Amino acid sequence: MTRSSGSPILETLVVFLLVALAQFVTGLFGAMGSLFYLSMPVTDDPWTIVTSIYAHGSLGHLLSNSVALVLFGWPVARATTRFRFHTFFIVAGALAGISQVWLMGLLGTVAPVVGASGAIFALLGYLIAANPVSEGVASSVDVPRWLVWLVFVVLAAGITIATASPRAALIAHFTGFLFGLLAGRARLLQVERRPPTDTPSV
Structure with a gap:
């Protein structure tokens, strides 16, 4: 598989904009909630499990998540495949x-x-756990698995509290960041590099 050139970021930003437009249109008819807002029970409107990720509550919310997506997502996108x-x-x-x-x-x-804050926090967690420095430290220090989990939970809680703001979905931020740390530790998005093929002499 070939690595992505970073286009998943641009694709995601385009989806953000298209969903924002759809929110505006459906909001005129009072149908935005059932199409984009995730709530319990999720079985009532199961599509909102996905659509809610790309929808936003305000223009400021959209802009801040877009900036964070570029900052944290671009390095991840360049190191993995689009899929x-x-x-x-x-x-x-x-x-x-x-x-x-x-x-x-x-x-x-x-x-x-x-x-998309939960997903973006996951990208940040992945960056922290999967970068070369973290990988080098993890490979040189033998620590029990329970201690790794404890460090990850404490780190996730700390980041969540440090970035807390009014109306923020703190549980979603914590879950996303913790998921990203675990995924980064497992290198879930890593793409195996194929050895270069020798070019025959002519």
Whole structure:
């Protein structure tokens, strides 16, 4: 498989814009909630598991997530394939969104969730865990698995609290970041490099 040239980022940004336009149009008819906002029970509108990832609550929300996507996503996209990047983005965003509405539902709060923040936090987590420095440290220090999990959970909690803001989906951020750390540790998006083929002499 060949590595991506970074186009998954541009493709995702285009989807952001198309979904924003669709939100505006459907909002005129009062149908935006059932199409883009993820809420419990998710079985009522299962498509929102995916559509909610690319939808946003405001222009500022869209712009901030777009900037973060470029910053954290571009290095990941350049090191993997287009298919793996988009799959990772959707899976991470879905897990983050579902965990947000499910746990908040258990706490008695019914609030829909929308936005790509969980998936973007997953990209950040992947970058931290899969970069050469982290990989070198992990290979040189033998630590028990439970300690790795503990460090990841504490790091995810710290990043989530440090980036907290009013109306932020903190559970989604935590879940996405933790998922990204674990995926980065496992190098899920790594593409095996093929050995160069010798060019025959002419």
